[in-house]
Amino acid sequence: METKSSTLEITILSAEDLRIDKKPVKKNAFVVVSIDAFNNKATKMDREGGSYPSWNDKLVMDMPMQTRFITLQVKYCKSSSGGERTVGVARIPVTDFIGGYSPETCLQYLSYRLRDPKGLKNGIINVCLRLKEPVQNCSSQAAAEAVAASGGGVGMGIPIDGRIDFGVVTGIPIWSGYPSNSLFR
């Protein structure tokens, strides 16, 4: 199977209500966009933005066809020590902008809930993105090929009542020993 890839133009616009240790983030927030472990890019830092930073930074990345998620990690740098901490993470399922209501080459404005490393809600991130080349249902095609090849194979799931639905689910990890009520805010 040839690896087709498309070019993703993603502009990280802004974020809202970022907190670290329950206090609003003061400055130096930035975002790392990852398509997989090795394909990632970061925005510039917003030095004065505080807990409502805005970047308007456009990143152009290669996106292979089998991509299922694009991960956005909002981090911030404590200027004194230079160490970075993750404020929140959001995962954009590729099906949200491919095969959705808007054509994938059309500029789409999307916003996502950020969750901190413990799984708690921590703000919202606003992006706009588009693909440079149109896709002919590539992700569902690749998935269909995978199903045909491995007969309901690994990780594809078995469609119930004949529905072919390759939507993805974003789950919230449950940490054992964590008080359950704080996950549902």
Add this chain to the structure above:
Amino acid sequence: MGNCCSDAGGRMAAVGGTAATGNQNDAVDLYLKSRGIHGIFSQIELSFSATDLRDRDVFSKSDPMLVVYIKERDGSVTEVFRTEVVLNSLNPTWITKYTITFHFEAVQNLLFHVFDVDTQFQNVEVKMLKLEEQQSLGEASCALSEIVTKPNRLLTLDLVRRVESVSSTHSQHRGKLTVHAEECFSSKTTAEITLSCLDVESKDLFSKSDPFLVISKLVESGISIPVCKTEVLKNDHNPTWKPVFLNIQQVGSKDSPLVIECFNFNSNGKHDLIGKVQKSLEDLEKLHSVKEGENLFLPTLVGHDYENKILKSKLFVDKFSETIQHTFLDYLAGGFELNFMVAIDFTASNGNPRLPDSLHYIDPSGRQNAYQKAIYEVGEVLQFYDSDKCFPAWGFGARPIDGPVSHCFNLNGSSNNCMVEGIRGIMMAYTSALFNVSLAGPTLFGHVINRAALIASQSLANEAQKYFVLLIITDGVVTDLQETKDALVKASDLPLSILIVGVGGADFKEMEILDADKGERLESSSGRVASRDIVQFVSFRDVQGGEISVVQALLAELPTQFLTYMRSRDIKPCS
């Protein structure tokens, strides 16, 4: 909704000017809202001309004059304007123009009446003329929205003897009247200016200054009125502030003198003036092009007089760009359309339609029920903005004659076509559907929202210049709130606005969650957040009297939603 970025909070934040999205500032908005003017309003100038008028005078041609009336909802007409009298012409072009405020949310019915002014009144002032003594050359009527939605904003009407008369087959040729609309505006241009300073003096004892700028306009009496201020930059003697947006209309004109003062921020509120310059926008543009700085000066007391001491600090204009803010009417003139769609609640909670206490009762006396009122009030305004006047209409929560409960069935009873023609078509489909389905439940919006979103997305894929408005009329609280939220979040990036009208006596508190104005941004079950607020909810019961109906207030927000969508995606009207 959309992006919200406030850097420094509270007193140190930038204030005033024009927001980047080009809205009027908050003070103006509040002023207008307190006078009942919601949303965007534009001043329109109407100019008139006529052709082929009847010749009334014996020895010369007619001396025509045009009178404009406003037709109220109850049928009464009020005179609002008269043109001048053009002598001796059957094809007059009147010079005096009529300025009217365009209200998107109301249907403004205008009546035009052409009179032949009798020669004996030649020297009488126009406003003193008694219309009963003049001879009528014909009348015509139309709605203001009909004029502004025409391609050249030019509408030609046939003059008839009596507008209300039914005998239109007997065409009494009385000529034609042409009305042309033009939007009045001082300027649509907004200037984006990035200012910076070099070598700001230190006013604080042990640290550098915390400078910020205040830009004021000078009025004739010499008083300066602040127009905007930048944010405060801490501890910086070479500050570069974030860009300010100034609408040329706000400051007067491009050569109006502006005073730019640089202050040092003090937390006790007494900010020290570091220095100032006096420049107009034109001068700032020049400074930007030659990339030179202008020295600040400080009025200092020398003896008994104030002298302008020139400082070494310099003000630079790093960026100066002008953008044109297109108005709602510009988009209409460029061919944009508003497409109306309607979904009606057929759940059993409305009551048996045959009984008078049902919300769906069709009164034989002609009195409209709540559903008909809502459809009519929204539909009659929006129909002018839809070129083919064909509207998709659905019902939900009922069981059609042979089938299971449907949460999105075509109101016209067809199995594959959801369109009806005109507001009358909606009313007819509604009344016939009432007796062809059995009311059931529960109240779910997800299916109709998804249908409407599909239509909007197909239009987007075809690059059609359309914006969709879905009206949902319901009597109850939605049952599956999360599914509705999911459908709304998925549709939030489409050119779609959803108006939800609640009728009947239910408690609609929960429904207000859907309207982000009254709460937070909607979040779907998969972690996606709505990129914009596309829902407006209002309950019919909240009618507080007054002239603007509840539904009209809802509609008044539409042009703003439309403009926010277009501007944020940088979609310009094609002229």
